Amino acid sequence: MSGTKMQLTAAIIGTGFSGICAAIKLEQELGIKAQVFEMSKDIGGTWYVNTYPGAACDIPSHLYSLSFEPNPSWSERFSSQTEIHQYLQGVARKHGVYEQVKLETEVFRAEWKDQQRQWLLQWRNTQVHQHVGSGYFDIVISGVGGLRIPNIPKEFEGFSGPIVHTTWWDSNIDYTNKRVAIIGSGATAVQVIPELRKVASHVYSYQRTPNWIATRKQYRYSSIVKFIFRWVPFVMWMYRMSIFFRNEARYIAFGYQKTVGRYVQNMFKKEMTARLKRSGRPDLIPILTPDYPVGCKRICQTESYLEALAKDNVMVIRSGVDEIRGRTLVDKSGNETEVDILVLATGFNVYDNIGNLQIYGRDGVSLRDTWKRETQQAYKSVTIHGYPNFFMLLGPYSSLGHNSVVSSDDGSVSYVMKCIKTMKKNNIAAIEPKKSAQEEFTAQVQRGFEGTVWKGGCKSWYMNERGEISVLWNGTVSAFWWMLRRPNFKDFIQYKDAPAVAYNYLHHNKL
DSSP states (O other), rough: OOOOSSSOOEEOOOSSSHHHHHHHHHHHHHHEEEEOOOOSSSOOHHHHHOTTTTTSSSTTTTTOOOSSSSOTTBBBBBBBBBHHHHHHHHHHTTGGGGGGEETTEEEEEEEEEEETEEEEEEEEEEEEOEEEEEESEEEEEEEOOSOOSSSOOOOGGGGOSEEEGGOOTTTSOTTTTOEEEEOOOOOOHHHHHHHHHTTEEEEEEOOOSOOOOEOOOOOOOHHHHHHHHOOHHHHHHHEEEEEEHHHHHHHHHHHTTIIIIIHHHHHHHHHHHHHHTTOGGGGGGGHHHSSSSSTTTTOOOSSSHHHHTTTTTTEEOOOOOEEEEEEEEETTSOOOEEEEEEEOOBOGGGTTTTTTEEEEEEOOOHHHHHHHHSOOOBBBBTTETEEEEEEETTTTTOOSSSSSHHHHHHHHHHHHHHHHHHHTTTOOEEEOOOOOOOOHHHHHHHHHHHGGGGGOOOOTBBOOOSSSSSSSOOOOOOHHHHSOOOOOOGGEEEEEEHHHHHHHHHHHHHH
């Protein structure tokens, strides 16, 4: 970045909600047309990749959308993967984001060049790895998100039949009249099991830990409601706000687990018990009732999951898989089950979500190596000590267990814009958080988890192998927004302009 009036350059990695939002806001607020990179054949991130049967969002549609791009045409209260992807495509087309995107392009290396005060990115075509490119950028924004790298336990690699992870769903496989084993009990399993049960001869649900299940209360929006939302946008905004604050209120049960949480847990028990009794399977009540607080793992919302598990062609196996012999799964109780297809609903590796991307900050320090040795840290979830001008959306301490992550993402993008504006105004070439500020913020967030359901004794994807929580925000979205309302530059190391010779050489030669 220079004191001259030359335009800043920015790169955005990923085209989910966060990447698209960042690209739009950079141009609207700063006049920067970012170069956007996307590995897949189309934009959309997780909502393009995940196409398994039943894929949908568990946050109401009118809240699970960008605040500046409300959609009056949502067809249902909870939208399907297809409809959410179409929404993102529409937003990207409207704002010209497609013209900025290199599709099927993987950024595999990002290296900070201190002399130039810029990032050197290297990328390659995902179909032909020999097709490579590189470029220098003043700003790098990561929008890769946590739900990106499938978690594939090695113990299942020995299965001799077809293996399908829900993230890489293979629609060419015919599940009709097949014996299907599904590993996992999280949100993906809850959505896919009712669909597979309809066509498979038998479904075996392997789940070491059951989940708390709530009724989703799905419904379709009438044409009259859509008409009102389109022509009286204030009504739609009020509706969105009502959803937001209702979800915010959930934090009371999560944050005060020993008091309000117990009451909520009794409500969940009664509802699940009633549903299983209505389905004629009271024997499943002790098997499917969790022994940890509601919210310790993400709550799953569905009208059909418990009912599907109660069907004659579905068997719940609470003992984990101990061994695989060909197509036979041997559980830890010694029972053997032969199946035709193995489906892994085992979630994502949220603590190694950068995948093949190698990120090297000041002094060539690897972010991956740092985060393997230490708890993942980021100052206010967005910037990282040692990595100047690198902004991470959906970074450490930004995911939510009770509300829409798109809402917190709005706040993060707004914070990035404020940082860049302040840098331009004060002729600052680069910023990174001070180590002391980052450590103080991390300690503060960690203290905030004490007494919450997330420290309630369960093993969830919120925790790493050491039992530390660093992907989740410990409070409400409102508190998250308040934290990000303005950047405090006293907490940043500030770098002045790059040497003029290097700057002019880089920009005029377009390296």
